[in-house]
Amino acid sequence: MILCSNSITRAELLKSFGVNFTQRAVDFDEESIVANTPKNFVYQAALGKYKKAKDIFGDDILVADTVVTSGGKILRKAKDEDDARSILSLQSDSITSIITCTIYEKKDLFFLDISSTDYIFKKFDSEELEKYIQSGEWRGKAGACMVEGFCKPYIKEVKGLETNAMGLPVEKVLPFV
Numbered sequence: 001m002i003l004c005s006n007s008i009t010r011a012e013l014l015k016s017f018g019v020n021f022t023q024r025a026v027d028f029d030e031e032s033i034v035a036n037t038p039k040n041f042v043y044q045a046a047l048g049k050y051k052k053a054k055d056i057f058g059d060d061i062l063v064a065d066t067v068v069t070s071g072g073k074i075l076r077k078a079k080d081e082d083d084a085r086s087i088l089s090l091q092s093d094s095i096t097s098i099i100t101c102t103i104y105e106k107k108d109l110f111f112l113d114i115s116s117t118d119y120i121f122k123k124f125d126s127e128e129l130e131k132y133i134q135s136g137e138w139r140g141k142a143g144a145c146m147v148e149g150f151c152k153p154y155i156k157e158v159k160g161l162e163t164n165a166m167g168l169p170v171e172k173v174l175p176f177v
Contacts, residue, residue, distance in 0.1 A: 001106070001177065004053040004063045009148075010168045017170045019177055021062070026052040030065075030076075038069040038099050039114055046101035046112075060106040066167045068143025070096040075143035081133050084144040088133075091145060092154075093123040098145070098165040104173050111176055115169045117160030119147060124154055 003010060006025040014021050028048040035041035045065035053061045068075040070090045078084035096119045104111040128150070138144035145151055147165050161169045 001104075002053070002057050002061050004049060004057070004061055005167075007064075007167055009166050010064060013163055013166060013168050013170050017174060019170070019174070024057065026056060026063070028052055035074075038067045038074050038097070039101075039116075041074055042067040042099050042101040043114060046103050050103045050105070054105070062102070062104045062173065064100055064102045064168050066098060066100040066142050068096060068098050068145055070094055070143070075145075077140060077142055078138055078144040084133055084138045085129070087144045088124065088129060088138075091119075091121055091124075091143065091151075092129075093121060095120050096143065096145065098143070098147070100164045100167060100169060102169060102173060104176060106176075109176055111173065113169065113172050115161060115164040115172065117158065117162065117165040119151070119155055119165065120157040120159075121151065122154045122156055124151075 001021040003021045003023045004026045011023050026049050030045050033041055033044045035044055042065050046063055049063040053063050075087045078087050097116050099116045102113045132150040137149060163170050
């Protein structure tokens with residue numbers, strides 16, 4: 001299987017479940033997407049990546065895209081520290097949904113899944129938030145959110161697969177690998 005992603009987290013998830021794969025990213029311009037809902041956005045992004053990967057690699061490809069939404073807004077990757085601060089403030093003391101669209105194709109199989117994981121967060125501590133912003137760990141993360149990192153101590157409740165929130169609901173792909 002070819003994991004068509006640069007994501008270290010997605011690669012680590014596959015390894016932790018014992019899946020054999022190689023990692024090769026595809027370039028897709030998500031800025032070109034016009035979508036009015038988070039689910040539509042993440043579907044279009046995954047589909048765009050899938051089409052590129054299919055052209056380049058053929059079969060046995062796995063692509064995924066993840067979007068974070070809170071307060072009815074799609075929270076993309078933060079552009080800078082101020083953007084990260086603004087995005088994270090929307091998630092503090094609220095419900096944040098992390099939606100992942102996964103496409104896996106191999107000979108005689110096409111699998112598509114859109115999963116959502118909801119996090120109910122406590123209010124973020126302003127000093128800890130500032131340390132996180134300064135660390136730069138939010139860079140490249142949808143919604144500037146790291147549920148396995150900064151956000152973890154603020155989780156009141158989780159509804160859905162945590163692997164989905166980390167960018168790849170591996171449990172849903174495993175039966176087909």
